[in-house]
Amino acid sequence: MQPVPCLPENAPFTPEQRAWMNGFLAGLFSNANAAPPAPAALPPALPARPLLIGYGSQTGSAHGLAKRLAKAAEQRGFAPTLKELNAVTSADLVTAARCVLLTSTWGDGDPPDNAVGFWSQLSAATAPRLDHMAFAVLGLGDKNYADFCGAAKKFNERLAQLGARRCAPLGECDVDYEATAHAWLEALWPRLESVGDERSGPANPEPILPAPTSPAGPEFTPQPPAPPSKAEYSRANPFPARLKTNRRLNRAGSQKDTRHFELTLADSGLSYEAGDALGVLPTNCPALVEELLATLGHSGDAVLPNSTGTPAPLRQLLATAWVITAPPPALVKEAATRAANSELLALLDPARKPDLDQWLYGRDLVDVLRACPGAAFTPAEFTGYLRKLQPRLYSISSSPKAHPGEVHLTVAAVRYTAHGRAKGGVCSSWLADRVALGETPVPVFVQTAHGFRLPQDLSRPVIMIGPGTGIAPFRAFLEERRATGATGSNWLLFGDQQRACDFLYEEELTAWSQDGLLTRLDLAFSRDQAAKIYVQNRLEEHAGELWHWLEQGAHLYVCGDAKRMAKDVDATLHQVIATAGGKTPEQAAAYVAALKTAKRYQRDVY
Numbered sequence: 001m002q003p004v005p006c007l008p009e010n011a012p013f014t015p016e017q018r019a020w021m022n023g024f025l026a027g028l029f030s031n032a033n034a035a036p037p038a039p040a041a042l043p044p045a046l047p048a049r050p051l052l053i054g055y056g057s058q059t060g061s062a063h064g065l066a067k068r069l070a071k072a073a074e075q076r077g078f079a080p081t082l083k084e085l086n087a088v089t090s091a092d093l094v095t096a097a098r099c100v101l102l103t104s105t106w107g108d109g110d111p112p113d114n115a116v117g118f119w120s121q122l123s124a125a126t127a128p129r130l131d132h133m134a135f136a137v138l139g140l141g142d143k144n145y146a147d148f149c150g151a152a153k154k155f156n157e158r159l160a161q162l163g164a165r166r167c168a169p170l171g172e173c174d175v176d177y178e179a180t181a182h183a184w185l186e187a188l189w190p191r192l193e194s195v196g197d198e199r200s201g202p203a204n205p206e207p208i209l210p211a212p213t214s215p216a217g218p219e220f221t222p223q224p225p226a227p228p229s230k231a232e233y234s235r236a237n238p239f240p241a242r243l244k245t246n247r248r249l250n251r252a253g254s255q256k257d258t259r260h261f262e263l264t265l266a267d268s269g270l271s272y273e274a275g276d277a278l279g280v281l282p283t284n285c286p287a288l289v290e291e292l293l294a295t296l297g298h299s300g301d302a303v304l305p306n307s308t309g310t311p312a313p314l315r316q317l318l319a320t321a322w323v324i325t326a327p328p329p330a331l332v333k334e335a336a337t338r339a340a341n342s343e344l345l346a347l348l349d350p351a352r353k354p355d356l357d358q359w360l361y362g363r364d365l366v367d368v369l370r371a372c373p374g375a376a377f378t379p380a381e382f383t384g385y386l387r388k389l390q391p392r393l394y395s396i397s398s399s400p401k402a403h404p405g406e407v408h409l410t411v412a413a414v415r416y417t418a419h420g421r422a423k424g425g426v427c428s429s430w431l432a433d434r435v436a437l438g439e440t441p442v443p444v445f446v447q448t449a450h451g452f453r454l455p456q457d458l459s460r461p462v463i464m465i466g467p468g469t470g471i472a473p474f475r476a477f478l479e480e481r482r483a484t485g486a487t488g489s490n491w492l493l494f495g496d497q498q499r500a501c502d503f504l505y506e507e508e509l510t511a512w513s514q515d516g517l518l519t520r521l522d523l524a525f526s527r528d529q530a531a532k533i534y535v536q537n538r539l540e541e542h543a544g545e546l547w548h549w550l551e552q553g554a555h556l557y558v559c560g561d562a563k564r565m566a567k568d569v570d571a572t573l574h575q576v577i578a579t580a581g582g583k584t585p586e587q588a589a590a591y592v593a594a595l596k597t598a599k600r601y602q603r604d605v606y
């Protein structure tokens with residue numbers, strides 16, 4: 001006699017489904033012990049529980065997590081529907097019994113571009129009641145920003161206001177989001193599994209799971225996501241690329257230092273598409289490490305654990321593991337307290353945050369320690385306050401079709417003098433000044449940007465607005481358009497300070513303009529005349545043409561400065577559509593929203 005099997009405790013079924021399946025198994029095996037089951041005894045298929053997964057993601061991290069969540073959900077007996085948030089409709093919301101939203105935050109606490117439309121819909125007075133829905137929100141953010149996980153917080157509050165039941169507390173992930181996100185998602189399953197389909201009932205036309213062929217077999221055990229293969233390079237396991245070219249793009253007389261870098265990806269197995277970004281994990285400046293050690297009064301030889309517990313000398317950890325530029329607030333407070341710096345202590349009053357921010361502007365750790373003489377820290381105490389050094393993202397400026405095995409970047413070297421000391425951006429100055437060609441390993445990974453892609457229809461026109469380093473992805477786009485033989489017109493708007501020395505990639509762009517790859521090239525050099533001229537002014541000047549291109553189905557792309565340029569371009573776009581297209585401001589806003597939904601207005605701004 002075969003023993004009668006039961007479903008494992010962790011099998012992904014509701015109590016009703018479990019009872020039903022256990023009953024079915026008992027029946028099946030008692031039959032099996034007596035006689036082979038008749039084909040007609042096969043059970044009716046189990047209904048998979050629908051799960052709406054919406055993601056808002058600018059550079060792909062939340063999107064990647066959402067895809068993993070959807071895969072795991074399927075393995076646990078859910079029927080997931082994965083959508084970017086702008087594609088989630090009111091109808092989706094009012095019919096969803098369970099909904100998980102994953103979103104990053106951009107700008108100053110804003111949703112990413114592919115969630116902006118969703119937020120307008122959700123925050124509107126006309127948003128539907130969602131009393132039937134159970135939801136959970138996971139936020140990706142960066143604690144260095146004032147409004148940490150701001151977009152996720154807004155979604156989390158608003159869904160509850162609309163009557164939806166929160167089935168898990170808001171998940172808030174800092175830049176190193178993997179471990180927090182994983183723990184949050186694991187804790188979510190039992191909560192989602194306990195949510196019934198109050199509204200749907202048995203008559204709901206839900207997707208049906210195929211009938212199990214071997215009920216007690218491994219199909220009933222949810223499979224954990226496959227671990228990444230060792231050979232797979234990623235953010236957690238970056239590829240040590242080598243720098244092949246480091247060329248200054250600005251000419252003599254420029255106030256800027258923008259570099260063209262070429263890195264070799266040979267044998268890495270890494271691939272990318274035009275529009276993607278490259279993550280680069282830098283090393284801190286050794287001179288700054290020595291300055292910091294001297295200020296702390298330590299030799300640097302003390303051995304301490306890094307963030308994963310591996311021991312290493314303090315000097316090495318300060319160079320590679322921790323942020324030693326921007327001072328962490330808790331360390332500022334502790335240093336001020338130990339040094340009894342009354343002026344700084346007064347600024348630490350929460351009511352004086354703007355004054356503290358002003359005091360901290362341009363000050364690094366060394367500046368803070370020097371302002372707090374007598375504040376002594378042991379190596380372990382000091383590093384206990386430091387945050388993990390993070391990779392920087394750079395928009396890739398090459399098409400893999402034009403440069404197989406290579407990746408090109410266009411990087412502005414950050415350099416400035418503040419509080420009497422010359423300072424540099426960690427990653428940009430490392431790449432520009434200290435990475436030896438062909439020698440120094442440069443740890444890199446590809447950050448896929450599904451939200452920044454050329455149209456698949458090669459006959460579509462494209463408009464690219466990319467001043468300064470914003471040119472980067474458009475060099476890649478133009479190389480890609482040439483390599484694919486795209487027939488659509490290409491319009492580039494580029495700008496910088498002075499034409500004589502800041503016309504980045506002048507030879508290439510001029511040649512493309514002459515040979516017809518570039519249908520239009522409009523330039524805006526702000527400092528070549530008394531009145532400043534920016535790319536948005538060129539858009540205004542050519543309003544009729546812009547409107548005509550949009551009506552021809554053009555895709556519009558913006559890359560570069562998020563704080564001013566992208567906002568001004570967006571405002572100008574609305575204005576041009578209103579004036580040249582003869583629309584009211586509301587109609588122009590609806591036109592822009594429709595462009596975004598159709599993925600015809602995409603941005604890569606930072």
Ligand SMILES: Cc1cc2nc3c(=O)[nH]c(=O)nc-3n(C[C@H](O)[C@H](O)[C@H](O)COP(=O)(O)OP(=O)(O)OC[C@H]3O[C@@H](n4cnc5c(N)ncnc54)[C@H](O)[C@@H]3O)c2cc1C
Pocket residue numbers: 059277325361362392393394395396410411412413414415416417418424425426427428429469470472604605606
């Ligand atoms: C999706 C994406 C794509 C990007 N693409 C590109 C690209 O193609 N090219 C590119 O160059 N960058 C790009 N960036 C920006 C890039 O990731 C880095 O942020 C940039 O290179 C600065 O990093 P860093 O390590 O050199 O400087 P950090 O060490 O991070 O220092 C920058 C900080 O220094 C401080 N600072 C700067 N200037 C001054 C000053 N004058 N006075 C006082 N303080 C100051 C500010 O606090 C500033 O935030 C992109 C970013 C994103 C998110």
Ligand SMILES: Cc1cc2nc3c(=O)[nH]c(=O)nc-3n(C[C@H](O)[C@H](O)[C@H](O)COP(=O)(O)O)c2cc1C
Pocket residue numbers: 056057058059060061062063103104105106107108109110112140141142143145146147148149150175177562605606
């Ligand atoms: C220009 C810029 C602005 C950002 N603004 C915020 C912010 O206001 N609050 C926050 O918590 N995170 C902010 N972030 C961090 C992102 O949310 C974080 O990097 C996130 O992991 C990106 O996820 P995504 O790739 O899915 O878009 C910002 C990042 C950049 C580059």
